[in-house]
Amino acid sequence: MNNANCDPHGRRVIIVGGGPAGLTAGYRLAQMGLPSVILEKDQIVGGISRTVSYKGFHFDIGGHRFFTKIKAVDDMWKEVLNDDFLRRKRLSRIYYRRKFFYYPLRPFNAFAGLGLWESTMILASYLYARLFPHRQEETFEQWVSNRFGRRLFQTFFKTYSEKVWGMSCSEIRAEWAAQRIKGLSLLSALRNALAGQNGANKKRVIKTLIDEFDYPRLGPGMMWREVAARIEQSGSRVLLGAEVEGIMRAENGVEAVTISRNGEREVLHGSDFISSMPLKELLLKFEPPVPDQVKTAAHNLKYRDFLTVAVIVDKSRLFPDNWIYIHDPAVRVGRIQNFKNWSPFMVPDQSKTCLGLEYFCFEGDDLWRQPDRQLIQMAAEELEMLQLAERSSVEDGHVVRMPKAYPVYDSEYNDSLRIIEDFLRGIPNLQVVGRNGMHKYNNQDHSMLTAMLAAENVVGAAHDLWRVNEEQHYHEEVTIAPEQQRLLKEKLRAAFARMDSFAFATATGLVCSMLLLLATLFVLLRQDSPLVPYMGLLGQYFIGYSVTPGGALLGAVSCFTWVFLLSWLFAYLRNFMIGFFIYRIKRKMELLTFKDFLDHF
Amino acid sequence: MAANQINDEEKLFSGILRLNAKVFGLVLGIVLGLLVFVATNWLLLKGGHRTPDGRYVVGPHLQLLSQFFIGYRVSFWGSIIGFFYGFALGTLSGSAIGWIYNKIVDWRK
Numbered sequence: 050m051n052n053a054n055c056d057p058h059g060r061r062v063i064i065v066g067g068g069p070a071g072l073t074a075g076y077r078l079a080q081m082g083l084p085s086v087i088l089e090k091d092q093i094v095g096g097i098s099r100t101v102s103y104k105g106f107h108f109d110i111g112g113h114r115f116f117t118k119i120k121a122v123d124d125m126w127k128e129v130l131n132d133d134f135l136r137r138k139r140l141s142r143i144y145y146r147r148k149f150f151y152y153p154l155r156p157f158n159a160f161a162g163l164g165l166w167e168s169t170m171i172l173a174s175y176l177y178a179r180l181f182p183h184r185q186e187e188t189f190e191q192w193v194s195n196r197f198g199r200r201l202f203q204t205f206f207k208t209y210s211e212k213v214w215g216m217s218c219s220e221i222r223a224e225w226a227a228q229r230i231k232g233l234s235l236l237s238a239l240r241n242a243l244a245g246q247n248g249a250n251k252k253r254v255i256k257t258l259i260d261e262f263d264y265p266r267l268g269p270g271m272m273w274r275e276v277a278a279r280i281e282q283s284g285s286r287v288l289l290g291a292e293v294e295g296i297m298r299a300e301n302g303v304e305a306v307t308i309s310r311n312g313e314r315e316v317l318h319g320s321d322f323i324s325s326m327p328l329k330e331l332l333l334k335f336e337p338p339v340p341d342q343v344k345t346a347a348h349n350l351k352y353r354d355f356l357t358v359a360v361i362v363d364k365s366r367l368f369p370d371n372w373i374y375i376h377d378p379a380v381r382v383g384r385i386q387n388f389k390n391w392s393p394f395m396v397p398d399q400s401k402t403c404l405g406l407e408y409f410c411f412e413g414d415d416l417w418r419q420p421d422r423q424l425i426q427m428a429a430e431e432l433e434m435l436q437l438a439e440r441s442s443v444e445d446g447h448v449v450r451m452p453k454a455y456p457v458y459d460s461e462y463n464d465s466l467r468i469i470e471d472f473l474r475g476i477p478n479l480q481v482v483g484r485n486g487m488h489k490y491n492n493q494d495h496s497m498l499t500a501m502l503a504a505e506n507v508v509g510a511a512h513d514l515w516r517v518n519e520e521q522h523y524h525e526e527v528t529i530a531p532e533q534q535r536l537l538k539e540k541l542r543a544a545f546a547r548m549d550s551f552a553f554a555t556a557t558g559l560v561c562s563m564l565l566l567l568a569t570l571f572v573l574l575r576q577d578s579p580l581v582p583y584m585g586l587l588g589q590y591f592i593g594y595s596v597t598p599g600g601a602l603l604g605a606v607s608c609f610t611w612v613f614l615l616s617w618l619f620a621y622l623r624n625f626m627i628g629f630f631i632y633r634i635k636r637k638m639e640l641l642t643f644k645d646f647l648d649h650f
Numbered sequence: 651m652a653a654n655q656i657n658d659e660e661k662l663f664s665g666i667l668r669l670n671a672k673v674f675g676l677v678l679g680i681v682l683g684l685l686v687f688v689a690t691n692w693l694l695l696k697g698g699h700r701t702p703d704g705r706y707v708v709g710p711h712l713q714l715l716s717q718f719f720i721g722y723r724v725s726f727w728g729s730i731i732g733f734f735y736g737f738a739l740g741t742l743s744g745s746a747i748g749w750i751y752n753k754i755v756d757w758r759k
């Protein structure tokens with residue numbers, strides 16, 4: 050085992066995790082002719098993006114849409130599944146106070162559902178928030194309220210967010226919400242706006258990405274099973290049930306990992322290591338242990354866990370949505386997926402429906418520990434309470450618990466990540482990739498991108514994975530070369546720089562008063578100029594002015610004053626308008642990026 | 651990353667505009683030149699009036715510009731000459747404004 054899967058130079062890449070990131074790394078390496086060993090602790094590939102099968106019914110751990118703006122990722126998806134992708138129209142709604150609201154929100158539908166009084170109150174609270182915003186934006190609640198008003202926040206964001214994170218919105222840090230729309234940098238917003246990207250075209254791209262998506266016929270697991278199969282065909286290995294228990298580190302890097310498989314411990318040596326297992330676990334598995342500071346940082350990384358109760362309902366049609374957000378606080382379920390609406394191939398019998406009821410929880414809490422039977426019973430009861438299905442029509446069910454579904458962005462995570470990043474930079478042959486692997490709120494595409502770059506690094510590239518721009522969000526339109534980006538930034542800075550009102554007013558005042566002075570003296574030199582009576586009229590505005598040497602001097606002073614004031618006003622208004630333009634662009638982008646906010650959990 | 655972003659935004663707002671004196675002068679020159687050109691031809695198109703002594707006069711007030719712009723007349727040729735005068739005056743004034751503005755900005759820094 051120890052020397053198997055080496056290239057002719059004795060190189061062997063060990064990849065921890067058989068989720069999208071780990072498998073993508075293995076796939077890329079195989080394409081480059083480098084063998085690898087992928088270690089997956091579960092008996093199934095795909096990680097969080099797996100598809101579970103139960104009695105012929107297939108379901109995901111939260112429905113997984115395939116959408117990306119990263120070409121390399123899109124190419125790989127097409128290369129692997131090609132004809133097995135279905136293009137799906139998205140339909141999702143929010144269930145709130147026994148009513149359904151389209152999500153992303155549609156103004157008329159929301160208005161009709163909320164009624165005149167509630168809509169007016171929402172509008173009033175929005176105006177109030179714009180006029181009197183919270184001065185400090187420390188919490189998620191303040192952050193959203195400042196932008197949308199308190200009432201809208203309470204209606205459409207509060208209960209769901211609290212279900213997802215298991216804490217009050219007044220405890221969730223504002224920076225987390227800001228992170229969710231971090232695709233928005235002012236510079237890129239301006240760049241897009243000026244490059245016409247903010248117009249119809251950009252809106253269409255965003256709309257398409259939100260309203261449509263690709264989905265493999267048999268769920269995302271189909272993709273990852275196929276990738277694993279191709280990796281094995283290339284001579285690399287995907288070991289299932291192989292849990293990494295120790296990372297053995299020497300002076301110049303990681304030397305080996307210890308794994309337990311089928312109850313036995315093994316040591317696997319390698320030349321390069323790529324890990325997609327949760328960062329916290331990775332660091333705590335180091336032998337010898339990591340320094341205390343790093344250990345504390347690792348302990349500071351927190352996660353939110355998740356469980357899906359898939360129920361089989363003896364009904365051919367229940368509702369048309371792909372999924373429904375359940376804001377109602379009376380039930381614990383957070384979201385309900387209707388997998389048949391993702392792909393009809395997900396159910397073996399079209400007279401039945403398979404729903405996935407998603408519960409957000411913490412590993413070890415009461416929900417997590419509840420026996421499967423009770424969870425299925427609760428799911429059936431909640432479906433009835435929500436009037437989506439009768440309890441008696443629920444025939445069967447299956448529970449999947451997914452620990453560490455969401456890396457938590459709390460007040461500590463960023464500093465901790467910095468410490469960890471610094472530490473890992475000192476281990477050149479170990480790269481971390483993926484979602485929990487880097488503690489980044491990545492979707493499949495960005496998880497895959499980090500893995501692709503890591504594979505290239507193994508053969509000599511020097512990508513900095515920590516800097517992989519997950520802000521290269523799908524809302525962002527164009528990617529441009531760094532040099533062009535620098536130039537563009539400079540140009541934008543020059544274009545939007547503030548005009549110095551005082552300097553401009555002084556300069557124009559001086560030049561105009563000089564011109565008046567010179568013109569008057571010139572007229573005086575030319576005796577009997579017919580201009581004299583006309584120029585004298587300037588005295589109506591420029592106090593003390595007359596077509597005489599003394600009058601010219603007094604007029605120049607007064608001309609300076611007038612021109613100074615007007616130019617100052619001009620410069621002030623110019624700065625104000627530019628500020629307003631920037632503010633408008635920013636808000637527009639903010640709203641646009643916030644449009645599908647709930648979709649990110 | 652977030653820090654970079656804030657940094658970018660701060661830079662964007664903290665930047666003080668520099669005027670390109672040459673360009674500013676050129677723009678003002680063209681504007682002023684065109685102003686004289688259009689104003690003159692506008693009066694020509696509108697036509698003039700006869701004075702009691704039978705002279706046909708077009709734009710007597712604009713004609714006063716010839717006190718400064720020697721050779722200028724309210725005629726088509728005059729409008730071209732006027733354009734050049736206007737252009738020269740605008741360019742000089744604009745460049746002077748740009749130059750003084752930049753000096754003051756430097757000085758205030």
Ligand SMILES: Cc1cc2nc3c(=O)[nH]c(=O)nc-3n(C[C@H](O)[C@H](O)[C@H](O)COP(=O)(O)OP(=O)(O)OC[C@H]3O[C@@H](n4cnc5c(N)ncnc54)[C@H](O)[C@@H]3O)c2cc1C
Binds near residue numbers: 294
């Ligand atoms: C509810 C939900 C909905 C989502 N919806 C979408 C969506 O619509 N579209 C989308 O693109 N993305 C979606 N995502 C995100 C997507 O699931 C992840 O981005 C993706 O799965 C991350 O891949 P990964 O390989 O980095 O990590 P993971 O999928 O977490 O894979 C890591 C793998 O490492 C294994 N592992 C862990 N520890 C060890 C160990 N010690 N030894 C060996 N193996 C180990 C795990 O078993 C796992 O298989 C969603 C996520 C969630 C939670």
